[in-house]
Amino acid sequence: MNAADPAADRAEGPAACPVADHGVQRRSFLRGAGLGTALGAGALAGAFTAAGAMADDGAKPGPSGRTVPFHGPHQAGITTAQQGVASFVSFSVIAADRAGLQQLLSVLTDRVRFLTAGGPVPATDLASPPTDSATLGPVLPSDGLTVTVGLGASLFDQRFGLADRKPAKLVTMPAFPDDDLTGSTELHGDLSLQICADSRDTVMHALRDITRHTRGLMQPSWKVDGFKAAPRPTGTPRNQLGFRDGIANPNAGDGRTADALIWTHGGANGEPAWAEGGSYQVVRIIRMLVEFWDRVSLHEQEQMIGRRRDSGAPLDGTTESDQPNYQADQQGLVIPMTAHIRLANPRTPDSFDSQILRRSYNYERGLDLNGNLDIGLVFCCYQQDVERQFQAVQQRLAGEPLVDYISPTGGGYFFALPGVKGPNDTFGSALLA
Numbered sequence: 001m002n003a004a005d006p007a008a009d010r011a012e013g014p015a016a017c018p019v020a021d022h023g024v025q026r027r028s029f030l031r032g033a034g035l036g037t038a039l040g041a042g043a044l045a046g047a048f049t050a051a052g053a054m055a056d057d058g059a060k061p062g063p064s065g066r067t068v069p070f071h072g073p074h075q076a077g078i079t080t081a082q083q084g085v086a087s088f089v090s091f092s093v094i095a096a097d098r099a100g101l102q103q104l105l106s107v108l109t110d111r112v113r114f115l116t117a118g119g120p121v122p123a124t125d126l127a128s129p130p131t132d133s134a135t136l137g138p139v140l141p142s143d144g145l146t147v148t149v150g151l152g153a154s155l156f157d158q159r160f161g162l163a164d165r166k167p168a169k170l171v172t173m174p175a176f177p178d179d180d181l182t183g184s185t186e187l188h189g190d191l192s193l194q195i196c197a198d199s200r201d202t203v204m205h206a207l208r209d210i211t212r213h214t215r216g217l218m219q220p221s222w223k224v225d226g227f228k229a230a231p232r233p234t235g236t237p238r239n240q241l242g243f244r245d246g247i248a249n250p251n252a253g254d255g256r257t258a259d260a261l262i263w264t265h266g267g268a269n270g271e272p273a274w275a276e277g278g279s280y281q282v283v284r285i286i287r288m289l290v291e292f293w294d295r296v297s298l299h300e301q302e303q304m305i306g307r308r309r310d311s312g313a314p315l316d317g318t319t320e321s322d323q324p325n326y327q328a329d330q331q332g333l334v335i336p337m338t339a340h341i342r343l344a345n346p347r348t349p350d351s352f353d354s355q356i357l358r359r360s361y362n363y364e365r366g367l368d369l370n371g372n373l374d375i376g377l378v379f380c381c382y383q384q385d386v387e388r389q390f391q392a393v394q395q396r397l398a399g400e401p402l403v404d405y406i407s408p409t410g411g412g413y414f415f416a417l418p419g420v421k422g423p424n425d426t427f428g429s430a431l432l433a
């Protein structure tokens with residue numbers, strides 16, 4: 001199998017050609033694909049910002065949309081201002097050995113570098129399958145595209161000889177008390193891609209290109225698509241409970257804050273040297289039980305969240321950027337002690353270290369078998385240490401009033417690799433060195 005050049009496979013003849021014009025072969029390809037889906041199993045105040053103000057990583061407007069730089073010490077898509085659409089895709093790595101894994105990461109690097117830069121697709125000669133799906137036309141728009149690559153704990157088993165190189169804090173996501181993961185097919189994975197762009201077709205094009213070029217090396221297991229609503233009418237966009245979501249986030253544009261909360265440091269906190277510049281990603285698919293939520297009074301909804309629904313202001317403030325003052329409300333008379341924002345971030349000196357960088361998206365995927373809306377939040381956050389940060393927040397939120405209206409159904413923990421430093425570097429180069 002030549003994952004870097006599928007055309008070379010096709011030259012091997014119909015038996016090796018999954019997309020040949022023979023129904024039987026097409027069907028057997030689809031069957032094979034099915035088999036491969038088995039799941040591998042500063043100052044406190046100064047550290048906050050309105051979430052729209054994530055780090056400026058140099059994205060440039062241009063005729064093909066914004067181009068987010070691919071090369072750098074950290075991957076794009078973490079502190080990058082959130083694009084409008086996203087897909088979170090989990091894969092099983094099926095490469096036979098470490099050389100295959102190296103090939104996979106090399107092909108991934110080439111594809112992501114190419115796709116995120118945009119530009120003309122390579123010419124196709126009429127006798128060959130097209131070099132590109134053409135869904136974006138002959139010249140790819142960069143369109144704010146970022147593809148962020150993460151590795152799951154399962155990748156560090158015996159298959160690739162990487163057990164002693166696992167990021168120190170990388171574990172399989174546990175089930176939390178209010179989770180509904182029984183029977184879920186959307187859990188964990190060897191490798192994850194967070195694909196974000198300004199348009200849905202750009203995200204889909206990128207995924208199709210990547211799966212095409214990595215066939216035989218990794219196999220998609222599950223995917224969830226997300227979107228960010230437009231601001232209604234202004235400010236931070238709303239989630240599907242109707243509240244502005246993503247207002248308060250650590251200031252990722254501040255280097256010291258990012259170094260303390262987002263990036264992993266090689267040789268520190270038990271991390272292997274190769275992990276310099278990475279970050280832990282948590283993905284949680286959280287369904288919203290909107291049929292129940294819509295029967296709750298506005299007052300109760302706002303008490304549960306701790307913010308005004310219309311303005312996004314904390315209950316003790318007037319605008320969304322106001323900071324809640326819990327010191328002045330120690331009994332919780334204005335913002336209840338059980339309010340989501342108060343539990344999630346009590347804003348005490350002790351809770352500084354547990355802040356997370358949220359980068360969530362709404363999802364919508366039709367109806368369930370009972371005709372209820374299957375909509376919710378693809379909760380996504382980045383941090384330096386999952387236990388110290390996400391899990392600490394999750395623990396504080398356990399049993400909050402909001403849990404009656406949400407239901408986590410899937411997700412996973414991944415280690416977002418350090419960035420690709422330049423044209424001769426590849427994803428995971430230090431890991432595999």
Ligand SMILES: C=CC1=C(C)c2cc3[nH]c(cc4nc(cc5[nH]c(cc1n2)c(C)c5CCC(=O)O)C(CCC(=O)O)=C4C)c(C)c3C=C
Nearest residue numbers: 243244245246247248286305341344345377379393394406
């Ligand atoms: C464990 C971490 C969190 C989960 C899971 C989570 C789920 C979740 N949140 C909302 C809605 C809102 N969350 C808001 C703020 C907020 N949420 C978390 C953490 C988790 N949320 C944090 C750390 C914060 C910031 C708190 C702060 O610093 O003040 C808000 C308020 C607006 C905002 O700041 O973004 C809303 C609304 C839902 C619906 C949900 C699960 C579906």
Ligand SMILES: [Fe+2]
Nearest residue numbers: 245340341344
């Ligand atoms: Fe939240």
